Amino acid sequence: MNYDKYFSSRVKGLSQSGIRKYFDLLNDLEGGISLGVGEPDFITPEPIREAAIKSIEDCHTKYTSNAGLPELRKAIAKYQKMFIGVDYDPDTEIVVTVGASEAIDLAMRSLLDEGDEVLILEPSYVSYEPDVKLCGGKVVPIYLKADNKFRLTAEMIENAVTPKTKALLLAYPNNPTGAIMEKEDLEKIVPAIIKHDLIVISDEIYSELTYGKHHVSIASLPGMRERTIVLNGFSKSFSMTGWRMGYFCAPKEISEQMYKIHQFLIMCASTAGQHAALFALNNAFENDFKYVKEMRAEYDKRRRYMVDSFREMGFEVFEPEGAFYVFPCIKSLGMSSEDFAYELIMKKKVLVVPGEAFGEAGAGYVRCCYATDLERIKTAMGLIKEFVEEIRLQKGKK
Ligand SMILES: Cc1ncc(COP(=O)(O)O)c(C=O)c1O
Structure with a gap:
């Protein structure tokens, strides 16, 4: 055949x-x-595993709300406020996804029409490019250099942007380089992002893994919350890769569009996984992220x-x-x-x-x-x- x-x-x-x-x-x-x-x-630490087992023994075996358990979304909102200093409404601006991977896909699908361009940093994580291509979008690579600490500059954005550019995928801390962007670096690229009216998809999955410097999210800078989709999850920070627990935080208008796709595609992330993630966060609040x-x-x-x-x-x-x-x-x-x-x-x-x-x-x-x-x-x-x-x-x- x-x-x-x-x-x-x-x-x-x-x-x-x-x-x-x-x-x-x-x-x-x-x-x-x-x-x-x-x-x-x-x-995954034992108490987190036990929380999932308990949720099953307590018969939490059905779908949750499509956006995820309300208590989990509240805990994520509290965490993001603490960690990156940005307020998100858990009812309308946070959705629990199947890993950050689903959230990357939702962001692309909700933003891109045929031929729309996305600026992708190179080198970077392997799923961005296929996600853009599956939506009919065009990847415009921005080549990063070790002598500039693999950081992005406003000039690089200016050189890559065209009238068709819709979004910039910012991925720091970076896979594979281990590079980070500090507050001053982010501040320098904000004017170019705003000038060209771009949406930023900020993949912050490694945000807990920085050495010596606290992670800064571009969403926390003036004028950026309204145009940033923050992606994060539990895979790396709580050693929960196999649980497939992620989420995104975005302004209501963007979140609504991404949510529509999530509803039809996924319904909701796994219920036991959500209970584990909820425990992981609440426990971390109590024991200072031990x-x-x-x-x-x-x-x-x-x-x-x-x-x-x-x-x-x-x-x-x-x-x-x-x-x-x-x-x-x-x-x-x-x-x-x-x-x-x-x-x-x-x-x-x-x-x-x-x-x-x-x-x-x-x-x-x-x-x-x-x-x-x-x-x-x-x-x-x-x-x-x-x-x-x-x-x-x-x-x-x-
Ligand atoms: C930069 C980056 N983003 C997203 C992911 C996927 O994360 P998740 O397990 O939450 O889907 C990975 C996994 O390696 C990654 O390195």
Whole structure:
């Protein structure tokens, strides 16, 4: 049967995730170490797991309100007020979604018509581009540079914007670079955003994972709340990736449009997951974010270790200040990051992700995730060091 004719050109136009291929390779090799998957190694803390179990035992097995449990939306509003200093009405401006992933998709679908342009930072998270393309939108990449700390400037926006640009996808702390934008950096881009009347989709999923500096949301700056969709969730901050709990906060007018799609598509996020998320937040209010703080401190140790190890090997390493990735530049080895990643898996069974998986601007870099325990990171770094020495020796001999 010729299946090809059935599929939409938008779907056929998508390529497989650049990350998946490498995961499959590693799965075929026994005893490998993955620095690949962007997922906390911590198990969801026990009291949060128990809250979900209790909700099931208490027979909370039905749909919730489409926007999510009212108590959960209230807790999210309280959290956002505390954390980014922005007030959102839990009844009309917050919707609980299936991970931040659903919220990214809802934002694109509600904003884009055929040919509308979205500014996407490169390198950045793998789902933005396909989400835009599935809506018939056009991705306009903005290439970020390590010498500018992978931060966005007003000039970059000015150079990329056209009359068709509708939105800017701002993703800080950034996956894969670990870059952050500080308040002064955000203040400098606000006039360009307002001048060109853009909506900002701000993916703040790593906002709890910053090292030394508190996350600042662009929504908190004057004139920005009304034009910003804040995306966040529980995957990274509470180690709850598998629960698929996310949310968005946006002005009522935007929220209403995104909500319509969510209602038809999803109905509501999982009920047990919402009870777990509700407990996670309320518990964090009571114990001053104990679990988050413990995880952050542990990530910070691993971050330091990995950055120092790559520097000792002689690589240029941008200092990541957020998320859980190190993004060393391997250009000095004279090989592509695809080849580096492939040979590293085949020879040392260590998985890193080539920077190209996050867009062209990632070429010459590899993403190494430190959401793995320190002992394994130490072993992996030892193997990478051996690998690099072997490459250098080979190149020297030629
Ligand atoms: C930048 C970024 N945004 C969104 C997501 C997806 O998050 P969720 O698990 O909430 O769907 C990820 C997952 O790795 C991510 O790195």
